[in-house]
Amino acid sequence: MAPRKGKVKEEQPVVALGPQALEGENVFGVAHIYASFNDTFVHVTDLSGR
Secondary structure (H helix, E strand, O other), X not given: OOOOOXXXXXXXXXXXOOOOOOOOOOOOEEEEXXXXXXXXXXXXXXXXXX
């Protein structure tokens, strides 16, 4: 039996979610967390205006 060929790994692009902040710059937001018996909701509001 012939040796198996290895799979070629494809590089995944880097995806940045959220505001584009400079190094050392703070980004402010508020997180509202609601937890019930069956569900947990997290709502994040951006306060930095971006």
